[in-house]
Amino acid sequence: MERFFRQMRGLSAATAHLCGLIAITLVLCPTVVMADPIRGAGSTFAAPIIARWAENYEKARMDDGDFSSPDWTVDYELVGSLAGLMRLDQPELDFAASDMPVSHEELAKHGRQQFPIVLGxxxxxxxxxxxxxxxxxxxxxxxxxxxxxxxxxxxxxxxxxxxxxxxxxxxxxxxxxxxxxxxxxxxxxxxxxxxxxxxxxxxxxxxxxxxxxxxxxxxxxxxxxxxxxxxxxxxxxxxxxxxxxxxxxxxxxxxxxxxxxxxxxxxxxxxxxxxxxxxxxxxxxxxxxxxxxxxxxxGATFAVVSRKIGPHRFGRVQDFFRLAFENGGKDAEALGYVPVTPQMVSQIVKYWLKKDTAASQ
Structure with missing residues (x-):
């Protein structure tokens, strides 16, 4: 898992029935269109829990959960916090995970948001x-x-x-x-x-x-x-x-x-x-x-997100971490982490709303 993980599950039973086995489907069924994954990079410290949350996110998609984004997968590359932050300038990256908090001034300079996702x-x-x-x-x-x-x-x-x-x-x-x-x-x-x-x-x-x-x-x-x-x-x-x-x-x-x-x-x-x-x-x-x-x-691991990715992709990142906050606490504890508290989640959601409002003005 030290290099790269990609979770690629979630095809519906109907699609699987029409195209045969899933492994064959991706090759033989041209009508199947996979949505772009949510892409992240950074912390090796938090990589095990991000991997587990990615699995949960896919399951929510397969179970017709009420989360808004249509995407089924999360790709996360373990490159270290510094490299993850540096890759935020790449247009395809949705979030970086960093165990080092970024200063308010640096976030404002680059049009980014930051919020804690797990403690350890x-x-x-x-x-x-x-x-x-x-x-x-x-x-x-x-x-x-x-x-x-x-x-x-x-x-x-x-x-x-x-x-x-x-x-x-x-x-x-x-x-x-x-x-x-x-x-x-x-x-x-x-x-x-x-x-x-x-x-x-x-x-x-x-x-x-x-x-x-x-x-x-x-x-x-x-x-x-x-x-x-x-x-x-x-x-x-x-x-x-x-x-x-x-x-x-x-x-x-x-x-x-x-x-x-x-x-x-x-x-x-x-x-x-x-x-x-x-x-x-x-x-x-x-x-x-x-x-x-x-x-x-x-310490805490923070998700850092650039506003340059646009409201749709930013909403997908919020969607992923909202599911993690709501349903991923036990997984975090099982892996030796501490989930953010409900009070902190409330603060994070208010922070999202405040920043969303500011960005739209």
């Missing part, structure tokens, strides 16, 4: 023998020093001090990072910048980082494979994919001094104290929030 956590995965999932603690300053190249061994006193009950091996730490423009990288480095003045001054928060140490790979799947193949490895990736890969992951010390595991509960706690009402275009950071149960490396 970035897990810190490790490959250490004898470490159960979330059986190791790490803090922000320790993580920053690892990625600055200052902490080089799992037996470093700074790591031992927060893991007194673990026999840590004297094994070199092998950091694995993303070399493509990644929103997951943005969330992770935004967190490092909030806990380490040195990291903030030398590297900051961005989708592309010139990493001081480690091995850089493209995409989440290559990153996970690199961790699985390397003893002593450490890396960052979305929680759901780390969990499905059966990789051990760390509990991270938060602002309240609690070690919190990645996952829905910690994300909900972080989102509960975020200033959604005050932010323009929902540009909110969930990293290092002060709630007691907050997981500190949390």
């Amino acid at each position: 956590s970035v897990a810190v995965a490790v490959n250490l023998d004898g470490i159960e999932k979330s059986g190791i603690n790490l803090t922000g300053p320790v993580l920053a020093d690892i990625y600055l190249g200052k902490i080089k061994s799992w037996a470093d006193p700074a790591i031992k001090a927060i893991n007194p009950n673990i026999a840590l091996p004297d094994l070199a730490i092998s950091a694995v990072t993303r070399k493509d423009g990644s929103g997951t990288t943005f969330i992770f480095t935004e967190y490092l910048s909030s806990v380490s003045p040195e990291w903030k001054a030398t590297h900051g928060a961005d989708t592309l980082i010139k990493w001081p140490v480690g091995t850089s790979v493209e995409g989440t799947q290559d990153l996970i494979r690199a961790v699985q193949a390397t003893k002593g490895a450490i890396a960052y990736a979305d929680f759901g994919q780390v969990k499905r890969a059966n990789l051990p992951y760390a509990a991270i010390g938060n602002k309240a001094g609690k070690f919190v595991k990645p996952g829905p509960e910690g994300v909900r706690a972080a989102a509960s104290v975020a200033s959604w009402d005050e932010a323009k275009d929902f540009a909110v950071s969930l990293t290092d929030q002060p709630a007691e149960g907050a997981y500190p490396i949390a």
Whole structure:
């Protein structure tokens, strides 16, 4: 799924009867016209849930759902948040998915809208023998020093001090990072910048980082494979994919001094104290929030849509995400994400209406 997925189902039973098997129909039945798919690109962090929502959207079409657009399919290309945003200038793209919020000024400059579609956590995965999932603690300053190249061994006193009950091996730490423009990288480095003045001054928060140490790979799947193949490895990736890969992951010390595991509960706690009402275009950071149960490396994925695609295509994107908000919450939770709340959905719909009115004037 790391390259590209296309869901192509939804031909009616009558059409299938007239043209035979669906696979043959597409070749032999010239009267069948498939509508153009909704096309998106960007975040690998949110790719699993977007794929699931695409399946749900097609099912709604087959079941004669009440959603307005006639299109049955969603194509989504996993290219990373930065590349997805860059592709919005291509006329065929309907939306980009980004784990980095775009500023109000940048959105206004390019005539774009932005709204959150799902929340999630970035897990810190490790490959250490004898470490159960979330059986190791790490803090922000320790993580920053690892990625600055200052902490080089799992037996470093700074790591031992927060893991007194673990026999840590004297094994070199092998950091694995993303070399493509990644929103997951943005969330992770935004967190490092909030806990380490040195990291903030030398590297900051961005989708592309010139990493001081480690091995850089493209995409989440290559990153996970690199961790699985390397003893002593450490890396960052979305929680759901780390969990499905059966990789051990760390509990991270938060602002309240609690070690919190990645996952829905910690994300909900972080989102509960975020200033959604005050932010323009929902540009909110969930990293290092002060709630007691907050997981500190949390973030949102945003859909970014250009007004240049026109009202019909913009309406199709709204249609797709409206179905996702209404019926896709359980799927999000099953994959390790947190769905946007009903209150947030109400805010998003009001935002759509406000922007629609402004665009028509």
